[in-house]
Amino acid sequence: MKEQLKTDFEKIQKVSSFSSKDVETKRFYLNKFIERGFPNRKLENWKFLDLDKIINKSINELSFYNDYSTTNKIDTSIFIDGLEHNKIIFINGRIEKIDFSYEDKNQIEIFDNTKIDYKFDDKNSLIDLNKAFSNKYFKILIKKGYSVKKPLIIYHLTNEKMKSKNINLRLDFELEQNSSLKLIDFFNDITDTNFMNILYNFDIKKDSILKNYKIDKSLNKNIKYSYNNINQEKNSISETFIFSASSDYFKNEINCNLKGEYSSAFVNGIFSLKDNKQHEIRTSINHLVENTKSYQLIKSVLGKNSKAVYQGRIYVDSIAQKTDGYQLSKAILLDETSEFNAKPELEIYADDVKCSHGSASGSLNENSIFYLMSRGLNYKESKELLINGFLLDVVEKITDTEIRNLIKNMIGLTE
């Protein structure tokens, strides 16, 4: 793989127009990645699902080369109907279109010359991979006091040209004071066995609100990794919702630094898996100052041969008094081949805090099924009704009504 990485890297440099300084930085990260390779189970964070092994098993000869010089045709039929929205269209590793047609142009700025060298989790080799191979990336700045009117949907697409490829995406968002953004990541990639590596960085300034919804809905055989780094200032709110269902492998990592007082972070997630799917959510919420709050709710419904992992970590610094931290993970195992692993972790250095976590897993309650069947539903209907209610609980946490209804319909939940 080492040679492959090197040759693919040089090939990309030939057809691309990065500045020599950028190439140098990229090469530095390439070497760093070559040194460490894909993360494997020896690393605590990857203990439950070994990415190195999964990639080796399901992707033959992963290629890192992408031709960024040719444009891709946009298939407009996949756009979400019934919801007016702004768009970013990301096809085959290229951002083809950034469209803020519903917004005041003076309030949003788009930069395409952000520094690569932003400091993230240093131990994560996938971030190095992203830095080495991602195409030009953009920073979107929402100006002071502006609330983006319509949600922004990022379409993650691939077409038949892509097979056994590594695709990297990096986007930065900055929300200036008292602004807000609703962001939907919509995955609609139907091609097979690609490895997608997505890195977002959010800087949320004072009094701002970020809502991020990730929807992995259409069945595909890709392997995906997404890393959200969120920095929050005073009074800011971040809300993340993850619907993790259809890729062969999907790991979502949320690293949230609550740096300002009265800031709060919410992470809600659903795993709805079957047929050999392996998904993971790992969160790390760092309470770094006083009076911050975090809340996490993860629910899983696991069918045949599927495996879900939730690793949630709450870190409370010694000065972060009056922290309120909560995590809850619940799983329903539907089949004897399904598996749920959890590692809800608390790391606390301050004494005046309220932190707790709960985790439960098991099968559907037979008594409830019996109750419903005695009311005239058949076994299948009763099961579906119970699962519906179980998952609805998480969707209800979505604060935006329009998007909540959209997601509810998409997943097929009824009230």
Added chain:
Amino acid sequence: MDTREKDIENLKDYKYGFTTDIENIRAPKGLNEDVIKFISNIKKEPKWMLDFRLKAFERFKLLKEPNWQKPKYPKIDYQDLYYYSAPKSMKDKPKSLDELDPKLLETYNKLGIPLQEQARLNGIAVDAVFDSVSVATTFKGELTKHGIIFCSMSEAIQKHPDLVKKYLGTVIPTTDHFFATLNSAVFTDGSFVYIPEGVKCPMELSTYFRINASETGQFERTLIIADKGSYVSYLEGCTAPMRDENQLHAANVELIALDDAEIKYSTVQNWYPGDENGKGGIYNFVTKRGLCKGKNSKISWTQVETGSAITWKYPSCILRGDNSIGEFYSIAITNNHQKADTGTKMIHLGKNTKSKIISKGISAGFSDMTYRGLVDINSKAKNSSNYTQCDSLLMGNKCGAHTVPYIKNKNFDSNIAHEATTSKISEEQLHYCQQRGLNPEEAVGLIVNGFCKEVLQQLPMEFAVEAQKLVGISLEGSVG
């Protein structure tokens, strides 16, 4: 001075911190085959035992010291330790207590463990381990009547080689992790218990561990076998003198419960924790593992961990027999610069197996406490269940409390429930107690004891009283 104040006085000096001036026989310093042969030779062990040790040592040479744990410690030089130290008077083993070195008897009297049977209150049989050897076992006659074997490990190797051969290393094999393997190679003594079929052990069995010599590691090995339908309750206590150096204690404890048998293992660990500045103290790196081998068997661990500079242990249950039950009750208290990384592993292999984990952690001063636990329900462990509760209490913002549970459920018939909370003693509770006339320290003592009650209840009477006091004492000076 009321008793409480006396207790506080005692604590300030760590009342078990004295040393006994006694002549020792030691193995040459360092770790090599010769030292292992020396240990085996001095104990007049048969060849198979020596082979067991050497096999473990071969394996040990390949292993690396683990470093994933939370409390880090300076590197231990394993060549700079004595692996065997015994009072000289033990060379020709005394036949009865009357022949025992009076200095040893005095030591145990000072520790509050009189070895003379008539002095015992309520018939707890004691096996006293001093540095590397077992010095005395009481109430042997009474136990023999029931067919119970309770003796030192060395004696068991001589007198009951079949049992030892059959079970030693079956729960903790010689190929286990670093410290367990080290123990398999160099273990010196410990207790051996065998409860025959259908016998309910009429008294509590207990071992008292004492480290006395300096620069010595203590490596004892305990093996408890409960045959079909039997029951035993076993207690373990530990102390060590105050020394500026850190001493290593790496014991192995193996429990085996056959069909319908029950083993209850309680520990009150009060090794020297080091001084206020974190100097000295014992490194308590112990491997404890129980195997519920038979149907309907039960193993229950109860531990009160108040001592040691670093505690790093996970008493575990392997629930192999159908309908077997594993329990773990723990109170861990760290103060000053103490560190603890403790918890349990419940591995469900059999059908209808149940496990319960109650862990209470209290950290004060500059200490750090981690609960780390694994609940693993195998795909064949149909209809199993686990309940885990781990609560932490923090006093001050210089200390830390961490919870790292690993939960693996591979069986859809099984249920796992896990809860954890971290909090401090609320002002309201303190206010209420003080309003009723308690001073702040008494109030904290009362609240902490309430917090620990679920675990303290599990201890046998005699231990519970001592443990309750210990809980109060360990936290002295952490409020206000």
